[in-house]
Amino acid sequence: MALLPILHYPDPRLHQSATSVTEFTAELKQLAEDMTETMYAAPGVGLAAPQVNVHQRLIVVDVSEDKNGLMVLVNPQIIAREGEQEYEEGCLSVPGVYSKISRAARVKVKAQDLEGAPFEVEADGLLAVCLQHEIDHLDGKVFVDYLSQLKQNRIRTKLLKQAREEARA
Ligand code: K1U
Ligand code: ZN
Numbered sequence: 748m749a750l751l752p753i754l755h756y757p758d759p760r761l762h763q764s765a766t767s768v769t770e771f772t773a774e775l776k777q778l779a780e781d782m783t784e785t786m787y788a789a790p791g792v793g794l795a796a797p798q799v800n801v802h803q804r805l806i807v808v809d810v811s812e813d814k815n816g817l818m819v820l821v822n823p824q825i826i827a828r829e830g831e832q833e834y835e836e837g838c839l840s841v842p843g844v845y846s847k848i849s850r851a852a853r854v855k856v857k858a859q860d861l862e863g864a865p866f867e868v869e870a871d872g873l874l875a876v877c878l879q880h881e882i883d884h885l886d887g888k889v890f891v892d893y894l895s896q897l898k899q900n901r902i903r904t905k906l907l908k909q910a911r912e913e914a915r916a
Pocket of ligand 2: 837838839840880884
């Protein structure tokens with residue numbers, strides 16, 4: 748198991764679209780394990796492969812209190828959405844920034860497991876938010892892309908300054 752480095756906004760690699768997984772190999776299982784360890788250590792409630800610079804359609808999610816609700820989704824796709832909810836989102840790739848984002852209240856997602864077997868999940872509340880947030884990462888979208896240009900510029904400036912200070916320390 749290994750902790751993987753997480754890309755930080757405004758790294759352009761976060762805006763790359765991920766490709767579908769076609770081979771369900773031991774390497775894919777290892778990546779899912781490493782991403783899970785990285786998500787729990789951060790700590791976070793989700794992580795998408797592009798955040799660790801792997802541009803494949805794989806996400807891990809666990810919104811439970813006691814880390815017993817892990818879900819690994821390969822090639823996830825939203826096949827139904829209903830209603831609307833607002834949630835104050837964060838992102839491990841945008842440290843220290845939180846903002847209210849409006850998304851579907853309920854989603855149905857189809858995906859494959861690490862063996863390639865298809866399954867579906869129906870979600871509401873935080874799980875629905877998290878699934879939509881992580882699937883956005885697979886399409887090269889970060890939650891700040893939903894904010895005004897002014898807010899995006901402020902966040903970009905703040906994180907670039909933070910990165911420069913960290914590099915100097
Ligand atoms: O994709 C990511 O960067 C993970 C992100 C997922 C997410 C959180 C909240 C709303 C939408 C999507 C995070 O996990 S940010 C950290 C966080 O929210 C959290 C951390 C510890 C405990 C509970 C939440
Ligand atoms: Zn994120």
